[in-house]
Structure formats: structure tokens, C-alpha cells
Amino acid sequence: MKLRSAAFGLACAAIAVSSSAASMEAAPWAKAVATEQKMKPAERATLTLGIMAVPYGAVVNLPAGALYGAGFIPGIPRLGVPALTETDASLGVAYASGFRKDGGATPLPSGVALGATWDPDLVRRGGAMIGGEARAKGFNVMLAGGVNLMRDPRNGRTFEYIGEDPLHSGILAGALITGVQSNHIISTIKHFALNGQETGRHFLNSRISDAAARESDLLAFQIAIENGQPGAVMCGYNKVNGAQACGNEYLLNKVLKTDWRYKGFVMSDWGAVNAIDFALKGLDQQSGVQLDPKPFFGADLQSLAATDPLYRARLADMNRRILYAIYANRLDAFPVKPGGLIDKAANARVAEQVARESIVLLRNHDGVLPLAKSAKRIAVIGGYADTGILSGGGSSQVHLEGGASAVVSHGGLSPFASLLTEQYLRALPPLDAIRAMAPDAQVTFRSGDYIGEAVEQARNADIVIVFANQWQTEGIDLPDLTLPRGQDALIEAVAAANPKTIVVLQTGSAVAMPWLERTAAVIEAWYPGGRGGQAIASVLFGDVNPSGRLPITFPASLNQLPRPKLDGSDSVEPNFLGLGTPGQTLTVDYDIEGSDVGYRWNARKNFTSLFPLGFGLSFTSFEYSDFKTDGVRATFTVRNSGKRAGATVAQVYLTRRPDGKKERLVAFQKVELAAGERRLVTVPIERRVIADWANSKWNVRPGAYAFALGENAEKLGPTQTVRLPTSSWAP
Ligand code: BGC
Numbered sequence: 001m002k003l004r005s006a007a008f009g010l011a012c013a014a015i016a017v018s019s020s021a022a023s024m025e026a027a028p029w030a031k032a033v034a035t036e037q038k039m040k041p042a043e044r045a046t047l048t049l050g051i052m053a054v055p056y057g058a059v060v061n062l063p064a065g066a067l068y069g070a071g072f073i074p075g076i077p078r079l080g081v082p083a084l085t086e087t088d089a090s091l092g093v094a095y096a097s098g099f100r101k102d103g104g105a106t107p108l109p110s111g112v113a114l115g116a117t118w119d120p121d122l123v124r125r126g127g128a129m130i131g132g133e134a135r136a137k138g139f140n141v142m143l144a145g146g147v148n149l150m151r152d153p154r155n156g157r158t159f160e161y162i163g164e165d166p167l168h169s170g171i172l173a174g175a176l177i178t179g180v181q182s183n184h185i186i187s188t189i190k191h192f193a194l195n196g197q198e199t200g201r202h203f204l205n206s207r208i209s210d211a212a213a214r215e216s217d218l219l220a221f222q223i224a225i226e227n228g229q230p231g232a233v234m235c236g237y238n239k240v241n242g243a244q245a246c247g248n249e250y251l252l253n254k255v256l257k258t259d260w261r262y263k264g265f266v267m268s269d270w271g272a273v274n275a276i277d278f279a280l281k282g283l284d285q286q287s288g289v290q291l292d293p294k295p296f297f298g299a300d301l302q303s304l305a306a307t308d309p310l311y312r313a314r315l316a317d318m319n320r321r322i323l324y325a326i327y328a329n330r331l332d333a334f335p336v337k338p339g340g341l342i343d344k345a346a347n348a349r350v351a352e353q354v355a356r357e358s359i360v361l362l363r364n365h366d367g368v369l370p371l372a373k374s375a376k377r378i379a380v381i382g383g384y385a386d387t388g389i390l391s392g393g394g395s396s397q398v399h400l401e402g403g404a405s406a407v408v409s410h411g412g413l414s415p416f417a418s419l420l421t422e423q424y425l426r427a428l429p430p431l432d433a434i435r436a437m438a439p440d441a442q443v444t445f446r447s448g449d450y451i452g453e454a455v456e457q458a459r460n461a462d463i464v465i466v467f468a469n470q471w472q473t474e475g476i477d478l479p480d481l482t483l484p485r486g487q488d489a490l491i492e493a494v495a496a497a498n499p500k501t502i503v504v505l506q507t508g509s510a511v512a513m514p515w516l517e518r519t520a521a522v523i524e525a526w527y528p529g530g531r532g533g534q535a536i537a538s539v540l541f542g543d544v545n546p547s548g549r550l551p552i553t554f555p556a557s558l559n560q561l562p563r564p565k566l567d568g569s570d571s572v573e574p575n576f577l578g579l580g581t582p583g584q585t586l587t588v589d590y591d592i593e594g595s596d597v598g599y600r601w602n603a604r605k606n607f608t609s610l611f612p613l614g615f616g617l618s619f620t621s622f623e624y625s626d627f628k629t630d631g632v633r634a635t636f637t638v639r640n641s642g643k644r645a646g647a648t649v650a651q652v653y654l655t656r657r658p659d660g661k662k663e664r665l666v667a668f669q670k671v672e673l674a675a676g677e678r679r680l681v682t683v684p685i686e687r688r689v690i691a692d693w694a695n696s697k698w699n700v701r702p703g704a705y706a707f708a709l710g711e712n713a714e715k716l717g718p719t720q721t722v723r724l725p726t727s728s729w730a731p
Contacts, residue, residue: 028327029263029320030325035079035441036319038728041113043317044305047322048279049298050084050287054099056415057290057415067138067338068099070395071176071270071287076350081323082331083438084186086287087139089115089396089489090160090176091529095403097418102338104401105133105424107349110392110508111146113358113526115162115551118649119670120175122174127179128186129350135183140331142180143234145189146396147173147224148196149217149597150509150552151590154478154566156198159392159508160526163551164598165613165665166219166688169295173220174227186231191269193217193251195236197569199477200586202271202579205239208590213240214255214693214731215430215595222260222731223686224433231264231325235274235283239585243281246272249652252282253494259696259731264328265321268292270395271577276300280310284318291577331458344401352531357359357647359539360524361617368500368520370542370619371463375441378434379457379498382448382490383467383506386431388424389532390506394474394576395419400530402426410473416576427530430467433537451486458497458645465502465540470506477566480558481512491515504536510554525551542619547647547670549616549712553598558607562593564600599713603663613665614712620646620675624717627709631690631722634666635682636709647672650681651710654690655719658703663713664689670720702726718723 019718022728049058050073054065064081077082088094093105108114108126117123127144134142137194146157150164162169173189194206196219208217225233235246245251246268255619256262268278276296278286286297293446303310313466326332361369384390384635390406391397397419404423411420435443446457446467458464468487470476480487495501495518502521505511506528523546525536538544556563568586599613620642627636634652652667667683690705691698705724708716 013250025491028324030321031327032323035081035323038079039076039319041302041306044073044319045298045302046076047081048285048315049073049289050086050285050296052085052290054096059290068096070094070096070143072283080324081331081336082140084140084141085131085336086143087134087137088143090144091396093133093137093139094395094396094397094680095216095399096278098403102137104399106344106351107356107391107398108351109358109532110159110527111161111527112163112508112551113169113352113528114176114546115172116356116360116526118168118668119357120171122354123172124175124179125350126354127176128182129275129347131180131183131185131187133342133347135185135336136342138165138338138695139337140185141232142187143190143223144180144187144419145173145177145228146187146191148191148193149220151196151597152561152563152566152595153481153510153555155196155509156472156477156553157474158392159472160396160474164553166216167665167689168225168551168668169220170223171227173224175226177228177230181229181231181329184330185336186329187228188232188234188267189221189228189230190234191429192233192245192256193221193236194240194590195238196243196347196588196590197477197566198475198573199566199574200580201237202577203584204568204586204588205242206588206590207241209594211693212591212594216257216597219688225260225262231329233262233264234269235264235266235272237269241654243544244272244274244278246283247275247278247281249281256303257282262324263321269478276304279314279318283693284321302670330557348531351359351529352535355528355532356538358526359535359546360549360550360615361521361539362524362611363516363519363522364616364617366503367519371438372440373541375438375463377461378438378443379461379464380431380434380442380443380445380458381454381464381466382398382487383469383496383504385422385467386429386445388429388520389427389528389530390455390471391423391425391527392472392508393420393422395421396474411576414575420473420475425530428533429459430533430536433533434465434540437537437541448487448490451476451490454490455493455497457493458501461498461638462651463500463502464494464498465504466494467504467506470505470507470509470511475572478501478509479569481510481555487516492518495519502540502600510552512557545644545646546616546620547618548648549614550611551613553602553609553613553713554611555604556608560602560609590708591648600663603713608627608714612712612714614649614651614710616698617632618646618648620644621649624650624709627717627720629685629722631685631705631707631724633682633684634707634709635680637678637680638671638673639678640675643675645672645674652683652685652710653708653710653713653716654705655709655716656704657690657710660699665713666690666707697728697730699728700724700726703707
């Protein structure tokens with residue numbers, strides 16, 4: 001029996017941090033102050049300015065010590081301060097448009113797949129793996145920890161983020177960051193905050209009330225920062241309530257540095273700075289300077305600090321914060337050097353384990369899955385299943401050794417076209433993995449480009465497996481949730497020809513499934529990473545009992561979304577940089593749903609989704625009983641009532657508060673059980689999730705609170721009602 005606690009781990013971690021926090025933190029901070037005080041005037045601005053470390057704009061040759069990657073900030077050798085070598089991102093060491101020739105890296109499944117594991121311990125191991133590769137390649141800063149909530153499934157970066165719920169996203173992002181930083185390198189958390197769509201990302205203004213933000217997106221960051229202690233926070237491109245996120249007094253100085261007492265540093269996103277006074281608003285480091293109008297930090301900041309005491313004090317603080325992150329993660333004691341050893345086989349196994357635990361079984365009519373290994377005739381159709389594994393586009397793109405096995409261009413001839421390519425990882429293709437699982441079967445493959453041909457194959461097969469893909473990228477949102485390039489029609493036709501049709505989805509986000517009822521089974525494999533083919537085949541043939549649960553709601557239609565039309569979709573040209581014209585604004589009103597993101601919104605509107613948050617089937621069955629709660633913790637029994645071992649994710653939801661109906665995920669835990677095994681589980685309830693934010697405090701109002709154990713956000717067991725006294729506390 002293996003029991004993996006999410007919320008419980010959070011509580012333990014919090015206790016451990018608070019008891020030793022003072023002594024753990026004092027040393028690096030004191031050391032940071034001492035180093036800062038030794039800086040000569042000419043050294044003071046060094047750490048505040050970084051380049052994008054590829055030949056672009058003014059940077060044609062990289063400075064000494066820099067590596068091709070996301071960015072570079074020179075160190076101060078006289079003081080033993082290391083240079084900062086930065087690589088993207090949350091899913092592995094990014095390939096940096098192919099400039100770096102170092103044999104590729106191990107791609108984890110996408111962020112939303114990490115979210116689908118609901119397993120912080122596994123995600124921490126994934127983080128440790130990618131952070132280890134970053135270190136071995138010479139990077140000491142990893143731009144990981146993407147934790148923006150999915151406010152819209154069309155957001156092009158949904159695949160990079162974890163999910164839609166602040167507790168779930170916060171715990172898992174915190175675990176990823178902990179893993180990355182266990183290598184004595186810095187991880188970021190990003191993009192702070194409310195960067196909820198890519199359309200118009202450089203000029204979009206997210207409008208939201210303080211309370212709604214604190215109870216949703218900001219809470220995800222807060223929990224992840226508490227759990228993961230990232231050395232750096234990357235602020236977003238967008239504006240929040242009128243001010244650029246990277247020059248946003250409220251977000252940076254008030255929420256992050258004052259209310260949360262964050263001691264690390266804030267780095268800008270690449271091309272997100274347009275004024276020197278962002279320093280006063282809380283920005284500590286300007287990154288990727290070639291993408292900004294000019295280097296505001298660096299020399300300009302230094303000369304301003306010479307005459308202006310406000311800037312002087314700020315510059316000292318900026319240095320201390322950057323040095324604190326360096327010392328807290330011991331970058332100085334464990335210097336990085338390119339060419340370190342990487343155990344590729346071991347790392348691939350970690351990626352595969354994450355993929356195995358992230359795949360969600362959405363439909364399994366008449367128990368068609370798992371497939372018998374003795375199956376005779378299998379037709380595999382579509383999705384480049386003969387070629388490789390789909391991955392997401394943009395700065396987070398990771399290449400396996402040898403680059404991509406297929407590339408579909410979406411970026412035209414723009415300078416960032418290489419980032420806007422639909423790439424298939426040069427990994428074992430699902431077709432080959434299926435053939436390996438069923439060596440005696442006759443397995444055919446057709447591209448699916450021609451429906452007639454696919455239908456003919458389907459008619460002649462015992463089982464049809466259709467692979468269908470939805471590619472996503474940073475920089476461009478999805479216009480809708482249909483499968484592109486006619487794949488919906490393909491599935492419809494194939495399923496009509498053979499009812500034993502199994503659909504395997506590789507998607508970054510939710511998709512519509514107009515064909516759902518006509519299929520025998522549906523598997524959501526996300527972008528499953530470097531061993532995705534093996535993981536998919538293992539689920540199809542039952543070597544893995546699927547335990548992934550959706551980390552995002554799949555809406556029944558776009559009309560269920562708070563914004564059925566994506567703001568700017570008709571007026572803003574999709575592209576990567578999309579700086580807009582001077583003064584251009586696009587306001588997105590997040591006060592429509594407020595903190596009721598995703599399943600919370602559906603509960604408020606009484607919508608039934610296509611598939612709700614937390615949904616996922618198994619090849620075994622689970623029974624839940626004895627649910628009890630006092631509002632502080634919940635206990636219940638889970639039993640594996642089926643015939644094979646498997647894991648489930650127990651979810652506890654708030655369903656009602658004294659002020660009315662309110663649905664909130666308050667705790668979750670993945671539980672793995674042998675057939676017939678039962679387990680009594682106790683989880684703590686995250687109190688910020690049941691509270692309101694008002695008057696600069698969290699407030700629990702007195703009265704009756706109802707809680708329920710849920711298999712998912714829409715399948716809740718009987719409620720338990722408890723009376724809670726009034727309480728409030730500062731952030
Ligand atoms: C992205 C960041 C990334 C940075 C550096 C930006 O385009 O928004 O997530 O870390 O580039 O590559």
C-alpha cells in the first residue's frame with residue numbers, strides 16, 4: 001500500500017518551514033547583505049540586467065560564460081558571485097531554437113499532465129530530474145514553475161500550466177519547484193500574475209478585484225511559493241488593473257513582498273519592461289533586454305542611484321534579493337559547469353512514470369480496455385502516431401537527442417517562427433509501442449488524411465485506435481475547442497465504420513468531443529513527453545491501470561465559459577511577440593467569474609460539463625465511506641472494490657457556506673490500493689480556501705459549512721455539515 005498525501009504533506013512542510021525558517025533564512029540573507037555592502041559602485045547594477053542568450057538584436061556573440069539558452073546575467077567574480085545562466089522551463093531543458101548542440105534533453109509530459117497526476121511526490125521527482133539536467137548542462141536558473149490558472153481552455157499556454165484550482169496548482173507547482181531547486185539551482189515561479197490568455201499578451205489588461213485575485217490566481221502562487229520557496233518570481237507580460245505586471249506596485253511590492261514577505265527576487269519576462277521606475281514598483285532584474293525598448297536597468301539605474309536616495313535604497317535591496325536567492329540555493333558553493341553526466345535512461349524512466357500516472361481514461365464502454373495482447377487486427381489511424389510524440393510550442397519546447405521527427409510550421413517567416421512549430425519528439429512512436437505490446441497482431445497504420453482510406457482500414461480491423469491531436473503554443477490561443485484539420489470528422493467516420501474505436505488524445509487543453517457516444521473508449525494522454533508512446537501503449541494494454549484525473553474542466557460548450565468569445569480573438573493578430581501599437585489595450589474582465597474559476601464557475605451556474613475537474617476512470621473500482629469532518633481535517637475510508645491494484649484521487653470539496661452554495665476543492669490525496677485493500681485517510685482542509693478575502697485579511701464567517709467527498713467536482717458523496725466559529729488572520 002502506498003499513500004501519497006498532498007494536502008497533508010503541505011501541512012507538514014509548513015510546520016517544518018516555520019520551525020526552522022528563522023535559522024535557515026537568516027544565514028543567506030545576512031550573507032547577501034554582507035556581499036551587497038562590499039559591492040563597488042560599478043558592480044552594483046551588474047545583477048540587475050540580463051540578455052536573451054541567443055544571437056538576436058544587439059547580441060550577436062554571447063559574452064564569456066554564457067550558454068545558448070533563455071538568458072544570462074554576468075556574475076561578480078571578485079566577490080565570488082556566480083553568473084546566472086538561465087534555461088527554460090517547466091518541462092525540461094528547452095532546446096533554445098536549436099542553437100545549443102548538447103545532445104537534447106529529457107522532456108517531461110506537459111504541465112497540465114503533471115497536474116493530472118495529482119501526485120506532488122512524483123511531480124517533485126520530475127522537477128528534480130529536469131533540474132538535474134539543467135545543472136549538468138551548465139544552467140543554474142531554470143525558468144520553471146508556470147502556475148497561472150486556466151481561466152480559459154483556449155489559452156495557448158494551458159499545456160504549460162498545472163490546472164484551474166489554486167490549491168491543486170499551488171501544491172503541485174510547489175513540488176515541481178522543490179524538485180528543481182534540490183539541484184542547488186534557482187527555479188522561478190511564473191507568470192505573476194493573471195496572464196490568462198496569449199491573445200494580446202503584451203497589452204492585455206486583466207481586470208479583477210483584490211478579493212477575487214487573492215482567492216484564486218494569487219492563492220495558487222502563494223501556496224506554491226510557501227511549498228517550493230522559489231528563488232525568483234517572473235512577472236508577466238500583461239497588465240493587472242491597468243499597471244504592467246512587471247511594474248505593478250500592488251502585485252510586487254504589496255502582495256508579494258509585503259503581505260507574503262517574499263525574500264527572493266522578481267525578474268521580468270522577456271520583453272515586459274518599459275520604464276526604469278519598474279524598479280521602484282518592485283522589479284529586481286530586467287531580463288532578455290534585447291526584447292525591451294532599452295536597457296532601463298544596468299548603467300542607467302546605477303547613475304540614477306548615484307543621485308536619488310530612493311533608487312539607491314532600491315538598488316541595494318535588488319542586489320540583496322538576488323544574492324539571497326543565490327545563497328539560499330547555494331549556487332556559489334555548487335558551481336555549474338556544462339558537460340556534466342546525465343543518466344538518460346534513468347531520466348527517461350522518470351518521464352515515463354509521470355506519463356503513466358498522468359494519462360486519464362475518459363470513457364471505457366463495455367470495458368473495451370484494456371486490450372487483449374492477443375488482439376488480431378488493429379488499425380492505428382492519424383495523429384502522426386507513426387512518427388513521434390506531440391509537444392507544445394514556444395519557449396518551453398524541449399528536444400530529445402536528434403531534434404524533432406516531424407515539424408509543422410505555424411509561424412510563417414517571422415523571426416520567432418522556430419518557436420511556433422508543431423513538433424513531434426523523436427521518441428518511440430505510439431505505433432511502434434503498440435506493435436511491441438501486441439507482437440502477434442496485424443497492426444496497420446494510415447495517416448488519417450483521407451477519410452475514405454481510414455474508414456476502409458477501420459472496417460477491416462477488430463480494434464481501431466485513432467490518434468487525435470490539438471497542438472498548442474505560447475503566443476497563440478486556440479480559436480475554439482474543436483480538433484483541428486478535420487479530425488472530428490475523421491473520428492466520426494471511423495467510429496461509424498467500427499464501434500470498437502478507441503480515441504487517444506494528445507492535447508494541451510480541453511477539447512470538444514461531438515463523437516464521444518459513438519466511440520468505445522477515450523484516453524487523454526496530454527503531451528506525454530519522451531516516453532509517451534510507451535506510456536500510452538501501457539494503458540491501452542493494461543500494464544498501467546490509469547490513475548490520472550483531469551486537472552481542468554472540459555466544458556460541454558464554449559457557452560459555458562465566462563467569456564464565450566475570447567477577448568481580442570477578432571481584433572488581435574495571432575503572433576508570438578504581438579507588441580501591439582503604442583497605447584493599445586485589451587481589457588479582459590475577470591470579475592465576471594471572480595474567484596469562481598473552472599469547476600467553481602460551473603457549480604455557481606449549475607452547468608454540467610463534458611468532463612469535470614477530477615474526473616478519471618480506472619480498470620478497478622473504488623468505494624468511499626465513513627466521511628467525517630470537523631472543518632479542519634477530513635477522514636474517510638477508501639476501498640479498492642475491484643480485482644486489480646490501482647490508484648484513485650480522493651477529493652474533498654466545500655459545497656456550502658453560511659452565505660450560500662459555494663464549491664471549492666479543500667483537500668485531495670492520491671491513494672494507491674491493492675485489490676480488496678482499504679485505507680483510512682486523514683487530510684487537512686486548507687482554511688484559506690473556505691475563507692473570504694476582505695479588509696486585508698482572510699475571514700471565516702461563523703455558521704454552517706457543508707463538505708463532501710468527491711470522485712470529481714460533479715460527483716459528490718453525502719455532505720457533512722459543521723459549524724465553524726468566526727476567525728480571521730493576516731496573509
Ligand atoms: C516566456 C517565458 C520564458 C521567457 C524566456 C517568454 O517568452 O513568456 O515563459 O521563460 O520567454 O524564454
